[in-house]
Amino acid sequence: MSLNTKPLSANEDWCLKRRVLIHCQYVFGIGHFVRTIELARSLSMHFEVSVVNGGEAVPNYDLPFGVDWIQMPAIYKEETAEELRSVDPIKSLEQCFAERDVILECTVRRIMPDVLITEHFPFGLLFESEVIRLIERVKIFNPHSKIVSSVRDVIESKNGGMHDDHICRLLNRYYNLVMVHGDENIVPFSVSFPKLSHIQVPVLHTGYVVQTIGQKPQKLDIPRVVASVGGGRLGGEMLDSILKSHRSIFEHWEHSLMIFVGAFQQIKDDLQSYADENSLSSVTILDFNRLRYQDALANASLAICMGGYNSVIEAVSAEVPVLTYQRKFYGNNQEQECRIQLFQKAGFVESFGSDELAPESISARVLAVLAKKRPTSHKIRMNGAEESCNMITSLFGNA
Structure with a gap:
């Protein structure tokens, strides 16, 4: 199925009367948050946009101007835990959900949205009761409202789920x-959601929603390697291994190393202690900082990252060699593994696994990636935010 998604005109003033509410929730990393930010930024050019955020507040990340940002009591989940947890240790999970319910009801009453976008739901069901209540409230206050699912390129399994x-x-x-934020020529949605044909509403690929890394040439004394686990809590073992392999790589290829720890990680001091004790003067270890990471990536000679949505597509968009960490996740979550394998098949990244974290293995992989010839251009659709805006507009026709 398809919609008429003609480009928006700046003179379509009727769009300004439409109100969009986005429900955003993340429990591990911040991929849902980053996509929501970029989607809200694009939509705010044509709609009145509000975001209700249920994930932990992200440090060093500027929110888009003109977007109404509503922070609910935050909830997260440890990778190996079975239950959700309140970020605020004083509040119980039940208290969080009760307060969130009041906030959502008040928000819907105030906004009466014309469009509700649910980030990742219903492809992720951890917050099913909350989001279904939200949808039903929106329909009560605005029966003509449109409900849109915003989902990444890959779900959690290569063969579907129960x-x-x-x-x-x-x-x-x-x-x-359903807006799938990916390029079907690289990652077909049916790979991770084989029951795609059972969905009776339009399912459209928007292209990747990404803040493209601009090229900002700087004169560097030596090449730079940028290593990051994105914004989340996981992957500290990758950063530790890269740090410990730095000297070995440096002996064959002189370079500087910039390591960015995750937004919610507490490992910077340990990494810095190792660098100091081993006199690694060409290593810089930094807290998560969105703008500084983008600037570093724009001038990198190699990017090393995990297989998360934003980590991969941002590194690829920087047009540098990319080495991805194919981490094994608890509960057999195969999202990142699937994305890495498909991007590697298309020739955009190389990878290493959890069994290759020894410094000598990392060194060999890095040197091999640097010696390999890369594609001369990246033919990946990266206009997902703009296309999403067009698709949502088309839901209303010319009304």
């Missing part, structure tokens, strides 16, 4: 559109 039938039922009952 809840896929339920997900299809929710989409067919409540939704008007």
Whole structure:
């Protein structure tokens, strides 16, 4: 199925009367947050946009001007834990959900949105009760509202999951559109959601929603390697291994190393202690900082990252060699593994696994990537925010 997604005109003043509410929730990394930010930034050029955020506040990350940002009591989840947890240790999980419910009801009453976008739901069901109540409230206050699912390129499994039938039922009952933020020529959605044909509403690939890394040439004394685990809590073992392999790589290839720890990690002091004790003067270890990371990446000679949505596509968009860490996740979550394998098949990245974290293995992989010829251009659709805006506009026709 398809929609008429003609480009927006700056003179379409009627769009300014439309109100968009985005529900955003993340529990590990910040991929959902980053996509929501870029989507909200683009939509705010044509709509009144509000975001209700249920994840932990992200440090050193500027929110888009003109977007109404509503922070709910934050909830997260440890990788190996079975239950959700309140970020505020004083509040119980039950208190968090109760307060969030009040905030969501008040927000819907105040905004009466024309469009509700649910980031990742219903493809992720951890917050099903909350989001279903939100959808039903939106429909009560604005029966003509449109409900849109915003989802990344890959779900959690290569072969689908046990809840896929339920997900299809929710989409067919409540939704008007599914926006898949990826390029079907690189990562077909059916790879991780094989019951795609069971969805009865339009499912459209927007291209990747990404803040493209601009080239800002700087005169560096020596080449730079940038290593990052993105914004989340996981992957500290990768940064530790890269740090410990630095001297060995430096003996064959003189370079500087910039390491960015995750937004919610507490490992910077340990990494810095190792660098100091081993006199690694060409190593810089930094807290998570979105703008500084982008500037570093724009001038990198090699990017080393995990397989998260934003980590991969931002590194690829910087047009530098990319080495990705194919980490094994608890519960057999294969999202990053699937993305890495498909991007590697297309020739955009190289990878190493959890069994290759020894410094000598990392050194060999880095030197091999640097010696390999890269594609001369990256033919990947990266206009996902703009296309999403066009798709949402088209839901209303010319009304």
